[in-house]
Amino acid sequence: MKMPRSLQQRLALSLGVLLTVLWLGAAAVTAVLTRQAMEEVFDAALQETAQRILPLAVAEVLAREDADPTHRLAQTREHDEILSYVVRDAQGRVLLLSHDADPAIFPPWRGAGFSQSATHRFYSEETLQGSVRLTVAEPLAHRSGVGRDILMGLALPLLVVLPVALLAIVLGVRASLVPLRRFRDRLAARGARDLSPVPVDELPTEVAPVAETVNGLLARLGAAFEAERSFAANAAHELRTPLAGAIAQAQRLQAETHDAAAQVRAADIEATLKRLTRLSERLMQLARAEGGRLRLDHASDLRRVARILTDDLSRMPGAAGRLALTVPAEPVMSDLDPDVFAILLRNLVENALRHGAPDAPVQIALTHEGGLTVANEGPVVSSEVLSRLVERFERAGAQSDGSGLGLAIVQAIAQRLNTALVLQSPRPGQATGFAASLALPTSPGTPAKG
Numbered sequence: 001m002k003m004p005r006s007l008q009q010r011l012a013l014s015l016g017v018l019l020t021v022l023w024l025g026a027a028a029v030t031a032v033l034t035r036q037a038m039e040e041v042f043d044a045a046l047q048e049t050a051q052r053i054l055p056l057a058v059a060e061v062l063a064r065e066d067a068d069p070t071h072r073l074a075q076t077r078e079h080d081e082i083l084s085y086v087v088r089d090a091q092g093r094v095l096l097l098s099h100d101a102d103p104a105i106f107p108p109w110r111g112a113g114f115s116q117s118a119t120h121r122f123y124s125e126e127t128l129q130g131s132v133r134l135t136v137a138e139p140l141a142h143r144s145g146v147g148r149d150i151l152m153g154l155a156l157p158l159l160v161v162l163p164v165a166l167l168a169i170v171l172g173v174r175a176s177l178v179p180l181r182r183f184r185d186r187l188a189a190r191g192a193r194d195l196s197p198v199p200v201d202e203l204p205t206e207v208a209p210v211a212e213t214v215n216g217l218l219a220r221l222g223a224a225f226e227a228e229r230s231f232a233a234n235a236a237h238e239l240r241t242p243l244a245g246a247i248a249q250a251q252r253l254q255a256e257t258h259d260a261a262a263q264v265r266a267a268d269i270e271a272t273l274k275r276l277t278r279l280s281e282r283l284m285q286l287a288r289a290e291g292g293r294l295r296l297d298h299a300s301d302l303r304r305v306a307r308i309l310t311d312d313l314s315r316m317p318g319a320a321g322r323l324a325l326t327v328p329a330e331p332v333m334s335d336l337d338p339d340v341f342a343i344l345l346r347n348l349v350e351n352a353l354r355h356g357a358p359d360a361p362v363q364i365a366l367t368h369e370g371g372l373t374v375a376n377e378g379p380v381v382s383s384e385v386l387s388r389l390v391e392r393f394e395r396a397g398a399q400s401d402g403s404g405l406g407l408a409i410v411q412a413i414a415q416r417l418n419t420a421l422v423l424q425s426p427r428p429g430q431a432t433g434f435a436a437s438l439a440l441p442t443s444p445g446t447p448a449k450g
Contacts, residue, residue, distance in 0.1 A: 107135075
């Protein structure tokens with residue numbers, strides 16, 4: 001038989017089968033021992049009955065005055081005669097019968113002691129030098145009936161106790177595995193970036209080493225991720241100062257040289273350094289999205305951050321007059337860190353400005369329920385490309401000058417907020433364009449996470 005995969009079912013099945021076998025074995029042994037003891041008790045009772053009847057039978061025979069040697073005792077009260085007996089002389093003639101005795105069932109005299117036929121158990125005794133012989137008979141059916149009653153008395157409680165015991169085993173195993181299920185649920189409830197240890201104090205000693213090994217693995221993974229994030233953040237931070245100095249030197253070179261070719265090369269160097277600066281900023285944002293705290297202990301209005309950031313982004317080259325912000329009249333309260341919200345919005349808007357149709361408006365919408373949508377005009381993006389845009393260093397087109405990290409940063413933040421970044425092309429209700437949307441937490445009573 002194939003064992004079930006569930007540990008709970010395995011334990012319940014194994015214990016149930018073992019308990020059933022043990023109880024059935026114990027019941028069988030008890031039945032055998034009880035039957036042996038019952039046979040001894042019945043034989044002793046049969047022998048005692050014969051020895052008590054024999055003197056009375058002798059007195060009855062000797063006191064008889066009639067010539068008929070055979071005499072059957074009269075029945076004084078209606079009853080079932082279980083034990084019957086016959087008294088015979090040395091020649092085998094019947095001298096006395098119990099009221100319901102059948103002479104045909106009694107075997108010929110073979111001496112004192114026990115004997116048995118197919119239907120009866122006998123005990124024989126003699127006295128007066130063998131001139132008076134007594135044989136007492138007991139039906140084997142009577143003994144079998146008593147044995148069945150005893151076995152039923154043993155089996156009936158088992159029929160009640162055994163299911164109750166099996167149910168108790170199932171409930172006991174289930175209760176014993178509650179800490180293990182709680183540990184599993186805690187692991188399943190973890191977010192993609194939550195690598196903190198899971199408490200193992202209440203786990204059984206047999207399972208605790210496995211849980212401690214899992215916690216050790218989580219700790220090693222956390223250390224590896226933290227080292228990666230720290231390296232990216234530190235490298236990006238350390239690059240900002242030398243990059244700013246290099247850009248200044250390239251700009252000075254353009255101003256001081258009169259060689260047109262040198263000015264072109266200096267401009268190319270400046271553009272490359274600025275792209276590297278933007279990349280370092282994106283790396284710092286990605287490190288913050290993957291490792292920093294995203295939610296605060298208090299709520300703030302996201303509309304104010306959206307207005308400030310939209311006003312700031314409208315000063316970017318080519319963005320003047322293109323940004324259209326829509327916010328509700330009521331406050332959009334959220335415990336999301338305003339800096340994190342600014343990172344989200346900046347990356348979505350810059351992505352729309354960079355990849356959308358030139359001079360076409362970029363629609364920014366923030367709803368009272370926390371829905372954030374950034375949509376732009378442009379050609380339709382295929383579903384195959386859409387599925388790759390959230391990957392790191394993935395660009396919408398080969399000619400794009402973006403870092404390929406904007407949507408990856410937004411996706412990392414969305415995952416830690418347990419929400420989804422939805423990319424659509426064309427825009428909802430339109431035949432062209434691109435839209436990115438996600439749901440932000442808005443409950444002011446939500447406990448801080450991240």
